[in-house]
Amino acid sequence: MKLIIAIVQDKDASQLSDQFIDANIRATKLSTTGGFLKSGNTTYMIGIDDQRVDEVLAMIKEASHSREEFMTPPVNLDASMEGTTAYPVKVQVGGATVFVMPIEKFQQF
Template sequence: MIVNRLLFIIVQSPDAQAVAKALTQNHIRFTQITSRGAFLNLGNTTFMIGTDHTTIPSILSIVEQHSQEREILAQRGYTTLHPDIYAYPTTVLVGGAIVFSLPVERYIHLI
């Protein structure tokens, strides 16, 4: 297997199971890490995928099909940059996916 790209794909926790199932069904190997966003303190899942650059479009298509954008109400207010200003709960868009693609200089599989 040629690995020349490393993808970090961050999806919302409600979408993680569907994304993982679809990647598995398409024989795409991945490492899954539970993560949390700092701004809204919501759960995420980060998928790490070592792949060849030619398979990236199909991986992105799978992630796009199984990652939903949704509007949520930020239940808790949060402090702003100024200590005297308090932001009240508001609706925000979350979901979809964030993808980082990094070049891989060297890939070694130890057995």
């Protein structure tokens, strides 16, 4: 048995949830926030048999899309940099971060 922890962008979470339901994959869904862009993410915790790990990973890969967005960097409050204005910059976001870990024991109460 494995534990899959998948962090996906909120924009991709709905489609992925639907795929999990269709494939009878049980997942715990958590609302999380990313550190760099401070944007909304969804973290899934999935306990799954070893033979279904590749199936779950394929679903995550299919549902998680990279996209470009604009973000405004924090304004520098240094007094020596008068007139400095932060301009939006294009960054690539999305995709998924996935951890697969072995599970020694599973119990459900």
